[in-house]
Amino acid sequence: MLFTPIKPMLLATGKEVKDNTDTIFDIKWDGWRTIIHKEGDRVEAFTREGNNITSKFPELIEVGQSIKEHTAIIDAEGVVLRNGNSVFEDFSYRGSLSNKDKIEQATKTHPATFIAFDILATNNPVMKYPLFERKEMLSSIIKPSNSMIVTPSVEGYGTHVFQLTKDKNMEGIVGKRRDSLYKINHRSKDWLKYKHFKIANTVILGFSEQPFSLLVGTRLSNGKYKRLANIEFGFSREEKMAFRQIAKQLIIKNERNITWIEPVLNCKVQYLEKTKTGLLRIASFKGFCLENNIEKQTS
Structure with missing residues (x-):
């Protein structure tokens, strides 16, 4: 031992x-x-x-x-x-x-x-x-x-x-x-x-299927988008199905294992803390939302 x-x-x-x-x-x-x-x-x-x-x-x-x-x-x-x-x-x-x-x-x-x-x-x-x-x-x-x-x-x-x-x-x-x-x-x-978890409103930038995950981010003051986290946990089967139905109409391009979509869908993400570069640690999905008050931050 x-x-x-x-x-x-x-x-x-x-x-x-x-x-x-x-x-x-x-x-x-x-x-x-x-x-x-x-x-x-x-x-x-x-x-x-x-x-x-x-x-x-x-x-x-x-x-x-x-x-x-x-x-x-x-x-x-x-x-x-x-x-x-x-x-x-x-x-x-x-x-x-x-x-x-x-x-x-x-x-x-x-x-x-x-x-x-x-x-x-x-x-x-x-x-x-x-x-x-x-x-x-x-x-x-x-x-x-x-x-x-x-x-x-x-x-x-x-x-x-x-x-x-x-x-x-x-x-x-x-x-x-x-x-x-x-x-x-x-x-x-x-x-x-x-x-002690926190909640952030994020915009969905893309998704993957193997395993299913959402790439989420935030819009910066210069109009560009910054990645915040890759979310793999917290989805129900019904939420995945609903997302796929909407996302297939928003696809911009496929790149490696990521399908990029128009940044118009928002979701709530639970996370433990932000890293020094603003990424979300220990993040999980907490539901889709209609609000547009996406958290802004500068690079």
Whole structure:
């Protein structure tokens, strides 16, 4: 188990946050899920897909010093923090680097922090311990540093934490049953995620069929259109059929796997956040609309 890829326990999607004394609520950080392995001075980090990313993050040396146990496997989120908020793009940039000089420079411009929220093992596996005991164990073995901290947790008061993260423009929260066990490679309703999504009015620029998706964008002040997202999720069968009937009358051209149409159809898109270049992250379809108040932005 030690220094081998582990598929972590995954979150299900919650519908409505409710206060519950049987639930522990954590902040949901926006980065890469990272499993950290330590034995003595050796520290390695793996993504949820099993990729070893140790060489990309020199900060892991300090992470090893923050973990007071000789042996440990810790579930964490790798993030780059800006004013207390995690910035997904910045951590993804770190993960894309392979040149040693660029990695070293990025430790200064995009310093990584690994935010621990669970523990799978010390000298022995602890996954069968209830969550509240694992949380206590985790806090007892982590000495906070610039490179590793333990995520704050609150028992019971989920609505307060959810509103607080919304006010601070954070991703959302996670609610976990306080007695839940850790189950590798398992998506459990014992762990629920609640995200702060936003809605944008967009114009449909084109579509693809394999798989079905809409290319949506916005009209700029100069009259040109800018792509915002490629939407693959959220459609009903009836919505797809209705769109195809209308779109076949609006086709401008076919290009590779995209069919471009006249930009006259509008739809609502749910998204988590905008990237630095204005693209919509984690976007899904929320329905067609007749309004023409398309969100404008400059390039």
